[in-house]
Structure formats: structure tokens, C-alpha cells
Amino acid sequence: MASNINSTWSEQLLTGNKHDVVVTTGVIVIVITLFISWLKKTNSTPRGTAPLPPGPNGLPLVGYFPFLGPNLHFEFGKLAQRYGPIFKIYLGSKIHVVINSAELVKVATSEQDESFANRDPHTAGLAASYNANDVAWAPNNTARRNLRKVLVHEVLSNMNLEASHSYRRDEVRKTVKTVYDMINTPVDINEISFSTVLNVLVNIVWGKGLVEGTKFGDLSDEIRHVVSNIVEIAEGLNISDFFPVLARFDLQGVKRKMEDQMKRFDRIFERTIEERSGSMSGEIEQKGKQEGKKDFLQILLELKDQKTGSSVSMTQLKALVVDIFLGGTDATSAMVEWAMTEILRNKNVTKKVQDELAQVVGLNNIVEESHLPKLKYLDAVFKESFRLHPPLPFLLPRAPNKTCIVGGYSVPKGATIFLNVWAIQRDPKYWENPSEFIPERFLKNEGLEKWDYSGTNTKYFPFGAGRRRCPGIPLGEKMMMHIVASLMHSFEWRLPEGEEHDLTDKFGIAMKKKKPLVVIPSQRLSDNNLYM
Numbered sequence: 374m375a376s377n378i379n380s381t382w383s384e385q386l387l388t389g390n391k392h393d394v395v396v397t398t399g400v401i402v403i404v405i406t407l408f409i410s411w412l413k414k415t416n417s418t419p420r421g422t423a424p425l426p427p428g429p430n431g432l433p434l435v436g437y438f439p440f441l442g443p444n445l446h447f448e449f450g451k452l453a454q455r456y457g458p459i460f461k462i463y464l465g466s467k468i469h470v471v472i473n474s475a476e477l478v479k480v481a482t483s484e485q486d487e488s489f490a491n492r493d494p495h496t497a498g499l500a501a502s503y504n505a506n507d508v509a510w511a512p513n514n515t516a517r518r519n520l521r522k523v524l525v526h527e528v529l530s531n532m533n534l535e536a537s538h539s540y541r542r543d544e545v546r547k548t549v550k551t552v553y554d555m556i557n558t559p560v561d562i563n564e565i566s567f568s569t570v571l572n573v574l575v576n577i578v579w580g581k582g583l584v585e586g587t588k589f590g591d592l593s594d595e596i597r598h599v600v601s602n603i604v605e606i607a608e609g610l611n612i613s614d615f616f617p618v619l620a621r622f623d624l625q626g627v628k629r630k631m632e633d634q635m636k637r638f639d640r641i642f643e644r645t646i647e648e649r650s651g652s653m654s655g656e657i658e659q660k661g662k663q664e665g666k667k668d669f670l671q672i673l674l675e676l677k678d679q680k681t682g683s684s685v686s687m688t689q690l691k692a693l694v695v696d697i698f699l700g701g702t703d704a705t706s707a708m709v710e711w712a713m714t715e716i717l718r719n720k721n722v723t724k725k726v727q728d729e730l731a732q733v734v735g736l737n738n739i740v741e742e743s744h745l746p747k748l749k750y751l752d753a754v755f756k757e758s759f760r761l762h763p764p765l766p767f768l769l770p771r772a773p774n775k776t777c778i779v780g781g782y783s784v785p786k787g788a789t790i791f792l793n794v795w796a797i798q799r800d801p802k803y804w805e806n807p808s809e810f811i812p813e814r815f816l817k818n819e820g821l822e823k824w825d826y827s828g829t830n831t832k833y834f835p836f837g838a839g840r841r842r843c844p845g846i847p848l849g850e851k852m853m854m855h856i857v858a859s860l861m862h863s864f865e866w867r868l869p870e871g872e873e874h875d876l877t878d879k880f881g882i883a884m885k886k887k888k889p890l891v892v893i894p895s896q897r898l899s900d901n902n903l904y905m
């Protein structure tokens with residue numbers, strides 16, 4: 374018996390019990406048949422239609438999962454080299470299509486933008502968006518388009534951005550003061566920029582008066598906790614997203630944990646609305662009127678009061694606030710960290726950034742938002758940092774609402790689409806010396822190439838392209854430029870003894886540095902008052 378257990382199938386065939394051999398052979402035949410029919414299913418297309426894109430086969434049920442490392446952007450970069458501008462890959466039971474060329478991204482986000490403007494929300498995204506009632510995860514329907522209009526034309530309008538400039542100024546100044554108090558001790562750049570950006574957004578959404586009032590001192594801490602927790606939960610890989618049949622079991626508890634955070638968020642929202650409609654309302658409204666700015670809550674209450682049949686519901690507005698926090702904080706602070714890393718590891722770049730700041734701002738002054746458009750070299754540094762380290766290396770996943778043809782291949786309705794901005798922005802076909810950090814490439818005005826964040830040139834689109842591109846660009850850009858300009862203008866920075874700069878990244882909700890940038894500041898400006 375023991376020898377039977379240890380023997381191989383072929384040994385049993387030669388020596389063993391006939392019944393065992395029949396059973397084993399039967400199982401093997403079934404497995405091979407399943408495998409062949411799975412191969413046929415994953416590679417076949419109905420007669421007369423275009424074929425599916427090429428791609429690795431993987432295994433039944435789990436697809437290509439077992440062959441992938443944790444850094445999907447590297448893995449997909451390698452597969453792009455093998456399979457070309459478009460490939461398909463099964464992850465679990467879901468088909469994913471990865472688009473790796475500027476030309477085909479143009480097809481998806483311009484020629485066929487309407488079909489590709491739908492999303493494929495994962496469990497965490499769904500739970501954090503009140504079931505896709507927001508802008509970022511909702512399908513491309515009328516409700517979403519209306520809500521996006523509220524975000525672009527009300528919250529982020531030029532007038533509101535201009536009016537809220539004092540919020541950004543105050544928070545950046547507070548950060549400079551905090552760093553000044555930490556002179557000669559290590560500072561975690563991502564940590565301080567995350568908290569600066571979050572405070573700015575809290576003020577934009579809820580209004581400074583509400584958060585700073587003594588009664589609500591604890592509110593911004595609570596918001597900070599909830600936002601950090603939401604980012605952390607959304608960051609992990611969730612098996613249910615790849616095996617939809619398992620979703621209802623919520624094996625890793627992602628849905629439950631996210632819903633707990635959303636309940637906390639609901640309580641914050643209810644409390645602020647209650648207070649706003651109560652005793653503090655007149656005072657805050659009056660202050661807002663004097664300063665010519667409206668916080669988000671005020672816009673919300675006005676929309677409700679208009680009674681014009683506005684289709685924006687309370688749930689949508691809450692979901693939009695979460696979008697603003699999630700979209701705004703993580704990606705912006707990740708970019709501050711990448712830009713600071715690239716500046717500090719290239720001595721030549723450090724000098725050029727500092728020289729420009731000395732010339733535009735002066736060393737007896739502080740950085741103001743009005744200086745930012747004149748900092749052309751720093752702008753090029755950001756553009757080059759975005760090229761090498763796009764915080765969302767595949768953007769947010771899309772899902773076409775009908776089967777489309779891209780590059781001669783069939784892209785099935787509902788497939789998860791990754792637009793591989795990471796690979797395109799490093800492709801030697803489009804970029805000279807692609808892995809080198811050369812900000813000057815964005816200062817040349819040769820030819821007809823347009824390098825901006827609009828996504829119209831699909832060789833460079835770190836904020837996305839087409840009708841789902843990021844609506845937060847003007848705010849994100851102002852915040853990250855102001856923070857880095859101020860940190861570089863007010864301080865000299867050095868690494869702790871024995872440390873070296875490290876560019877390793879880690880895949881997540883926003884692609885960050887694996888090892889946080891922790892650097893030691895020293896005073897650069899002679900006037901101590903410029904730090905107060």
C-alpha cells in the first residue's frame with residue numbers, strides 16, 4: 374500500500390491495481406480536456422470578428438497570477454516588450470487588456486473615448502464611493518457627468534481656486550515652520566506633504582472656520598485618520614477583485630473594513646452639516662462672502678436649496694468629497710516625494726532649482742503662488758518626475774461598454790483595461806535616453822510636440838487622457854509646486870550619514886518610493902522671520 378502511495382502514475386500503470394489506474398487516468402483526461410477547452414476559450418473569438426490580442430496563457434482558474442511578481446508595472450513592462458502594443462492577460466477569472474503604445478492609447482481615449490470612458494471599480498473603490506455614486510468609479514452616465522461638472526465648475530473653478538489661495542499659503546507656511554523646528558533632524562518628506570495637502574483639502578471642503586473653531590479641534594484629526602485608513606485599505610491586493618464569484622465572501626474583509634471607515638466618514642459629514650445649519654452658519658457664510666470664496670459645504674447647501682430639480686443627491690456629494698480626498702492627497706504627496714528625490718540626488722538639478730528660486734523669489738522673501746508660473750525649470754523638473762514616476766502607472770482601470778476593435782484586435786465588453794502610461798513614458802521609441810532624468814527635454818520648444826498635462830499627446834499623459842482624465846490638475850499642480858518650491862527655497866537638505874538615494878518604487882493606489890525619502894534640513898535664509 375505504502376509503495377502504491379509513493380509510486381508515480383506511470384509506475385502504477387505498470388505494476389498496480391487496475392481500479393486505481395482507471396480512476397487516475399480518468400482524472401487526468403478530465404483535467405487535460407478542461408485545460409484544452411480553457412485554452413480555446415481564452416484564445417478564440419467568434420467567426421468573422423477580430424482575434425483577441427496576443428498574451429501569455431497562464432493556468433486554468435488562476436490565469437497568469439502565479440507568474441507575476443508584486444510590482445505589476447515592471448511585469449507588464451516586460452510583457453509589453455514580448456507581446457507589443459496591446460496584450461491580454463487573465464488574472465484570476467477576469468480578462469485584462471493592457472495597451473502599451475501612444476498610438477493605441479489615442480484610439481482608446483480619443484477615437485473611441487465614449488466606449489472606453491467607463492470604469493471597472495474594484496471592491497475597495499466601490500465601498501469608498503457609496504457604490505460608484507462618485508466621479509472616479511461611476512460608469513459614464515448622466516449622473517456622473519453632472520457631478521463632475523459640480524467638481525470642475527464649482528469646487529475647482531478658477532474663481533474658487535483663486536479665492537482659496539490663502540488656505541494653501543497658510544498650510545505651506547505652517548509646514549515651513551514645522552520643518553524649521555526640526556532643523557538638523559530627519560524629516561519624512563511624504564509625511565509632511567501628505568498632511569499639508571490634506572489640511573488644504575479639508576479647508577477647501579469644510580471651510581477653515583469650521584475646522585479651526587475650538588469646538589471642532591478634533592475634526593481634522595478624525596478626517597486625517599479616516600483618509601489614511603481608506604488609502605491603506607484600498608492599497609492591498611484583494612483576491613475578490615479577480616474572482617468575482619468569491620466577492621460575496623469578502624475573504625480579506627476589505628469591503629467590511631472600508632464600510633467601517635465610511636460610517637466614520639458619514640458621522641463627520643452629518644456633524645458638519647448639522648453645525649453649519651446651526652449657530653455657526655451665519656458667521657462662516659459672512660466670512661466667506663467677505664473673502665469671495667465658497668467652501669464645498671456651502672455649494673452643497675446652495676445646490677440643495679435651489680430646488681431646481683438638481684439631480685445631485687446627498688450620497689453623490691459625500692462620494693465626491695471622498696474622491697477629492699483620495700484623488701488629491703496620495704498622488705500629490707507621492708509626487709512631492711519623487712520630485713524632491715530627483716532634485717536632491719542630482720547635484721546639478723539642485724543647483725539649477727535653487728538658482729531659479731533665488732532669481733525669481735529672492736533670498737529675502739518667501740515663495741508665493743504668484744511666483745509659481747515663473748519657475749520654468751522647476752516645472753520641467755516636475756514634468757520629468759511625472760514621466761519617470763507616474764503615480765498611477767495604468768491610470769484608473771477602464772472597462773469598455775461594448776466590444777471594440779483596437780489595433781486590429783477585439784477588446785471584449787467589460788474587460789479591465791490598463792492604459793500603460795508607465796511603459797509609454799519610458800519607451801525608447803518616443804524618448805531619447807528614457808531612463809535618464811533630464812528636465813531640459815521639457816524646456817525645448819522644437820517641433821510640434823506639446824508637453825502638458827492635458828493628455829492630448831498620448832506619449833505623455835500622467836493625469837490620464839480623454840473624458841476621464843483627472844479634473845484636479847490645476848489644484849494638484851499648485852499644491853505640489855508650492856510645497857517643493859518652499860522646501861527648496863527655505864532649506865538645504867542632506868541625507869543622514871551613510872545613506873544613499875534609492876529610486877525603488879512600490880506598486881499601490883499611488884506608486885510611491887519603497888523607502889521613504891527622509892532627509893535632514895538646515896537653514897538657507899539668513900532672516901529667521903522668513904520661517905515664522
Ligand code: HEM
Pocket residue numbers: 508509510521696697698700701702704705708764765768769835836837838839840841842843844845846848849850853
Ligand atoms: C499630482 C496629483 C494628481 C495626480 C497625478 C492625479 C492623477 C489622476 C489620474 C491618472 C486619474 C485617472 C485618469 C484617467 O483614467 O484617464 C485621475 C482621476 C481623478 N482625479 Fe486625479 N490626480 C491628482 C490630483 C487630484 C486632485 C487634487 C483631485 C481633486 C481635487 C483629483 C481628483 C480626481 C478625480 C475625481 C478623478 C476621476 C475622474 C473621472 O473618472 O472622471 N486628482 N487622477
